[in-house]
Structures are given as structure tokens and as C-alpha cells.
Amino acid sequence: MTDASARATPVDVPIDVPIDVPNDVPIDAIGGPDSIGMAAAVDALPDQMEAALASAAYVGGLPDASAVTNVMVMGMGGSGVAGDIVAALAAPELTVPVAVAKGYDCPAFVGPTTLAIAVSFSGDTEETLESAIAAHDAGALLIAVTTGGRLAELSRQWDAPLYAVDPSIPMPRAAVGAITVAPLVALERIGLLVGVDAMVDATVAQLCTRRDLGDVESDAVSDVISQIGAGHLLPIFYGGGSLGSVAASRAKAQVNENVKIPAYASAMPELCHNELAGWDLAGPPEQVSPLVVFALRHDFEHPQIARRYDFARRVLDGARIPVPYHEVRAQGDGPMAQLFDLIFQVDRLSLRMAAAAGRDPGPVALLTDLKAYLAQS
Incomplete structure (x- = not known):
């Protein structure tokens, strides 16, 4: 995972729950609750x-x-x-x-x-x-x-x-x-x-290569993880083309279920026809962004999608409330390898967010309650 921002340090928001997550600690040793072994899975x-x-x-x-x-x-x-x-x-x-x-x-x-x-x-x-x-x-x-x-x-x-x-x-x-x-x-x-x-x-x-690397992230990304855990930021995932769109929607769902917080996903090029317009003048300038964008990038993007990412980044940087932006880069030989590399990276990222929030990434009680409710009808 790489930080693509010259302004990578997230907005300065006080963190209510101080959490120290060393960059080189494996996800199964961060110390967060994990009742059913999601990290090992x-x-x-x-x-x-x-x-x-x-x-x-x-x-x-x-x-x-x-x-x-x-x-x-x-x-x-x-x-x-x-x-x-x-x-x-x-x-x-x-x-x-x-x-x-x-x-x-x-x-x-x-x-x-x-x-x-x-x-x-x-x-x-x-x-x-x-x-x-x-x-x-x-x-x-x-x-x-x-x-x-x-x-x-x-x-x-x-x-x-x-x-x-x-x-x-x-x-x-x-x-x-x-x-x-x-x-x-x-x-x-x-x-x-x-x-x-x-x-x-x-x-x-x-x-296997990605697993052996462990979690090596920039200080800016570690800070974002801590702020998400403390409830100060919510993530949005941007994916490009069919591969990136799947990775982004999967990432949103993983954060929803592992961290138990809202998260959002959008896809290039569609978001450039609507959502991008919502960033430019959102909120008074004295506010800080409640959102952080993770761009999920791969080598099979259409050339114009890559340019759209560049333009979107300019919009996020120049908005009245600058939006923290980080890139997650895929590696691997072929579309399947790169798609699953993004999935693997974001799965681990979501577990780090869960640990920062002190939440068990395993069972989702709300969904169990929903199934019981539906079964009564």
C-alpha cells in the first residue's frame, strides 16, 4: 500500500482513543478482538x-x-x-x-x-x-x-x-x-x-508474496486507520473499470462487516459524471473532512481512467475541505492476480481498522437479528 499524496497527512482531528499500531506488526498480532479467527482466514x-x-x-x-x-x-x-x-x-x-x-x-x-x-x-x-x-x-x-x-x-x-x-x-x-x-x-x-x-x-x-511482506504502510495511512478506529473518518473506495469496481464494492462490504461502520464505494469512470461534482464546494472551509478516499489501482485500467484519477485527485486536494487520499496499488501477473491482490490488501486493512476500533471482525449480530426477524414472517 502506497501513499500517493504530497499532502498525505490526514486532517488534524484529536483522537479520543489513542491507539499505537506499529507498521510492521502482522494483522493477527495487533491485539484487537478476533473471536473466530478472521485474521488467520x-x-x-x-x-x-x-x-x-x-x-x-x-x-x-x-x-x-x-x-x-x-x-x-x-x-x-x-x-x-x-x-x-x-x-x-x-x-x-x-x-x-x-x-x-x-x-x-x-x-x-x-x-x-x-x-x-x-x-x-x-x-x-x-x-x-x-x-x-x-x-x-x-x-x-x-x-x-x-x-x-x-x-x-x-x-x-x-x-x-x-x-x-x-x-x-x-x-x-x-x-x-x-x-x-x-x-x-x-x-x-x-x-x-x-x-x-x-x-x-x-x-x-x-x-503469498503479499502475505510475506506483512503490513508495511506509511505513517499517514496508519494515522488514517487510527482515526477511522476512533470514529473521526469514514472510508470511500474508488475503483477503476470492472476489476476496480469489484474491488471497491468488496472493500466497502468488508469495512461494513469487519469494522461495523458505514463505508462507501464508487467506480471510475461513472463517478466522474456525478459524484465528483459533490466534492468541490462541500461544506464551509473551516471544517475538516469526515471522509477519506482510498483509490484502488491496477495495471488494467483504461488510459483515460488513469487520467480521471489524476483529475479527481486535483479536485479532492483543491476542495474547500481537502479530502485525505491514499492509493492501494495492485501487483501480480494478470487481472485475477491483481484483483485478488487488492482484495487481500483491503481485507487486511479492514482488520487493522477493526483492531483500532476495538471491534471483533467476526460475527455481525445485526445480520443475525435480521435473519431471525425475517424468519418470523
Whole structure:
């Protein structure tokens, strides 16, 4: 993670809770609460992806590419991100369209030539189950990615291919590697995609390199982490193109669930057509910014997107309330390696924020309460 700002020091806001987070301390040794081992799960991401690649080789019963005219990936929350990643990585290579469905409804185009991939870590996500049942009733070619639950039961009833996810992974959001590798392998085995093994190998290599580096951040970023932990700043993530957009939305969700605070995400170039206008004159000049922008950068951005980042940076620096800005740079061989490098870096960043806030990044009581509430209806 690099600081791209000549004015990198965040706004001078007193911190109510002094927190000393040395730059070279691994995320699992910062001292924050971690009841279910989220830090260890994040660090195990490359191992998780290798295991998922190996286990996916044993799944049979897949249709032939000639039977597929479109692909739909269904999922919600930490499982639903698999659809976003698959679309970002596979859509540019496929000769059939890829759609992502997040909700109860099954799109009307779904039919006997649709490859419908249902992803639910628990296997009991009600939106995904309802959508999967509707897709099956429409005659779609179903594939399930899950640890078990009702989705696994249905896949056996339907004689649909089942990609089993390691149930020891503590949370859906920590299973991002496993739930992404399985659909990509399926697309390759069907004959719609090529080179998945090489993509995963390059990704694992980059994640191992990043893991070995540990958390080496500038003092400015460490200060921002502390201010977020103290409740003085909220993060906004900017991503460029399809890869950056997925990384940014994933980052927002990780901060929401790991740190239990609001966070926001926007994508280039769209944000330059609307959101950017909101920075220029926001608030009286004597105020300090309540927000910090993290720009998630990769090597596969369109050249004009890179220029848009430069312009946006000028706007943020010159706003009546200057906005702290930091860049997170991806490395790795290929789009998948760089996307997961961003995911890995921000996952670790979110855990550092959680530790600074003194919050357990594990279970989210509010979401458990919501499921109980919905079950009463």
C-alpha cells in the first residue's frame, strides 16, 4: 500500500482513543478482538484457492458449451461477490453474456440454455434459494457452490453438479477464494473459458508474496486507520473499470462487516459524471473532512481512467475541505492476480481498522437479528 499524496497527512482531528499500531506488526498480532479467527482466514486465502482448485477437479456432470447461451451467477453478500468477480474476469473472454443476480427474483431470460450458478456459503440464503428454485423450474442448467444446507440438498435432488466449499472457513466473506475458483473452473470444464489453472496459480503466487511482506504502510495511512478506529473518518473506495469496481464494492462490504461502520464505494469512470461534482464546494472551509478516499489501482485500467484519477485527485486536494487520499496499488501477473491482490490488501486493512476500533471482525449480530426477524414472517 502506497501513499500517493504530497499532502498525505490526514486532517488534524484529536483522537479520543489513542491507539499505537506499529507498521510492521502482522494483522493477527495487533491485539484487537478476533473471536473466530478472521485474521488467520484472510492470511489463508492463497491456500484456500489452491485447495478449491484441487477439489473442483473432481466435480462431474457438467453440460457442454454447446448447450449454454448465457450464464447467470446468483448470490448475496459475501457469497454474491463471486458473481461480480466471475463477471469481471470471465465476461471479457466469453462468447456468451454473463449476468449477476442478487435478490429473490430470477430474470425472465433464464431458460433451458442458461447456466445458472447458485452460490451460497451456508446453503440457506433465502434470496439465493428462491432464485435458484425459479431457475430450476425454468429449466436452467444448475450448478451449486456451497458448504451444505438446503442448496446442497436441492442440488442432489436435481442431480446438479455441487462444488463443496470448506465449512471450516469462518464466514462467507472469508471464503472469497473458494467461491470464486469453483465457478471459474466450471466454466473452463464446460468449454467456455480457458487458462483458469494458470490464473489461479499466478494469483496464489502474488498472494503469498503479499502475505510475506506483512503490513508495511506509511505513517499517514496508519494515522488514517487510527482515526477511522476512533470514529473521526469514514472510508470511500474508488475503483477503476470492472476489476476496480469489484474491488471497491468488496472493500466497502468488508469495512461494513469487519469494522461495523458505514463505508462507501464508487467506480471510475461513472463517478466522474456525478459524484465528483459533490466534492468541490462541500461544506464551509473551516471544517475538516469526515471522509477519506482510498483509490484502488491496477495495471488494467483504461488510459483515460488513469487520467480521471489524476483529475479527481486535483479536485479532492483543491476542495474547500481537502479530502485525505491514499492509493492501494495492485501487483501480480494478470487481472485475477491483481484483483485478488487488492482484495487481500483491503481485507487486511479492514482488520487493522477493526483492531483500532476495538471491534471483533467476526460475527455481525445485526445480520443475525435480521435473519431471525425475517424468519418470523
